[in-house]
Amino acid sequence: QVQLQESGPGLVKPSQTLSLTCTVSGGSISSGSYYWSWIRQPAGKGLEWIGHIFTSGSTNYNPSLKSRVTISVDTSKNLFSLNLSSVTAADTALYYCARVIGSWDLVDYWGQGTLVTVSS
Amino acid sequence: QSVLTQPPSVSGAPGQRVTISCTGSSSNIGAGYDVHWYQQLPGTAPKVLIYGNSNRPSGVPDRFSGSKSGTSASLAITGLQAEDEADYYCQSYDSSLSVVFGGGTKLTVL
Numbered sequence: 609q610v611q612l613q614e615s616g617p618g619l620v621k622p623s624q625t626l627s628l629t630c631t632v633s634g635g636s637i638s639s640g641s642y643y644w645s646w647i648r649q650p651a652g653k654g655l656e657w658i659g660h661i662f663t664s665g666s667t668n669y670n671p672s673l674k675s676r677v678t679i680s681v682d683t684s685k686n687l688f689s690l691n692l693s694s695v696t697a698a699d700t701a702l703y704y705c706a707r708v709i710g711s712w713d714l715v716d717y718w719g720q721g722t723l724v725t726v727s728s
Numbered sequence: 729q730s731v732l733t734q735p736p737s738v739s740g741a742p743g744q745r746v747t748i749s750c751t752g753s754s755s756n757i758g759a760g761y762d763v764h765w766y767q768q769l770p771g772t773a774p775k776v777l778i779y780g781n782s783n784r785p786s787g788v789p790d791r792f793s794g795s796k797s798g799t800s801a802s803l804a805i806t807g808l809q810a811e812d813e814a815d816y817y818c819q820s821y822d823s824s825l826s827v828v829f830g831g832g833t834k835l836t837v838l
Contacts, residue, residue, distance in 0.1 A: 645827065654730060654832040655774065655817055668825045704773060712780060713821040714764050718773035 609636040612705050612719035620699075620726050626692040630705030630719060637686045638663045641712045643709040646679060648701040649721070656701075660708060661688055695726045731756060732818050732830035739836040740808045748833045750801045750818030756828055758799035761821040765803045768815040768832075777816070778803060805835070808820055813837045 616628035630644070637644065645660035657667035661679045669677045673692070681688040692699060703724055707717040733751040740746040750763060757763055763781050766774035770836055776785050778794035781801065791807045801820075818830040 633768070636738055654821075655829045657827040657829060660827065671824060707787050711825060712762060712764070713761075713819075714776065715766070715774070715819070716776060718775075721773060 610707060610717045614703060614705050614719045614722040615720065616722060616724070618723055618725060620695055620724060621728050622696055622726055623694055626690070626695050626699060626724055626726070628690045628703055628705070628722065628724070629687055630689070631687045632707075633686070636683075637681065637688065638683045643708045643710055644679075644681065645686045645706045645708050645715065647704045647706055647715075647718075649704070650701040658690065658692070658703075662710075663692055680690075697726050700724065700726045730831035731822060731828035732820060734816075734818060734830035734833045736831070737834045739838055740811065741838045742803075742808055744808050745804065745806045746808060746835065747805075748803045748816055748818075748835070750803070750830050752799050752801075752820060752828075754761065755824065756799075756820045756822040757796065757801060759823055763794070763796050763801035764819045765792075766817045766819065768817065770814075774817060796798060808837055810837050 611633045613631045620626045643660045643662045646658040659679050660665045661681050676693045678691040704721045705719045705728040706715045738746050765778040767777045768774040781796040782794045793804045816833045821830045
């Protein structure tokens with residue numbers, strides 16, 4: 609059973625960079641036809657895809673966030689990471705990491721989510 | 729503003745049938761990309777309800793069904809139960825190389 613666990617600061621100051629890590633257990637991040645995604649959900653609102661990464665290192669980002677987002681992967685540690693720069697209060701949300709089945713573009717496993725608040 | 733459009737809310741009495749629509753465009757649903765549906769119970773991560781337009785994962789009751797036509801898709805729930813009260817999201821892929829979600833629909837069981 610694959611499990612994903614987000615980790616990182618729960619509080620980030622405006623204009624700083626939000627950094628989160630997703631550790632994958634129960635399977636190798638490099639095996640199978642999957643890609644690895646970050647998705648966020650502001651309180652009381654809907655899901656927003658942030659971007660994703662293939663284990664080759666290739667990435668795709670939400671056009672609305674592209675200028676501020678970097679997603680990277682460390683296959684030796686079985687984890688992938690999110691950096692979101694120049695954050696504002698609008699970036700306050702529950703951040704999920706997720707596994708996506710490549711052939712379906714279907715999210716089959718989600719982390720439990722981590723709340724990140726942007727505030728001074 | 730979400731790329732896929734869903735009604736903000738739907739409601740129905742126990743035992744009734746409700747449908748939730750998901751409208752996209754020629755760059756996502758209309759381009760032939762599959763539509764998936766997720767159910768999100770309060771305080772939990774979403775879970776797959778329907779994948780590939782109309783397929784149910786094992787364990788999902790056959791009261792849930794999905795369909796797709798043109799640039800739209802629909803989720804139908806028959807025999808509504810109190811436990812179905814949740815948020816529902818559609819998801820597809822877009823030619824801009826991005827995953828896209830609907831804005832979500834809150835289902836209230838009256």
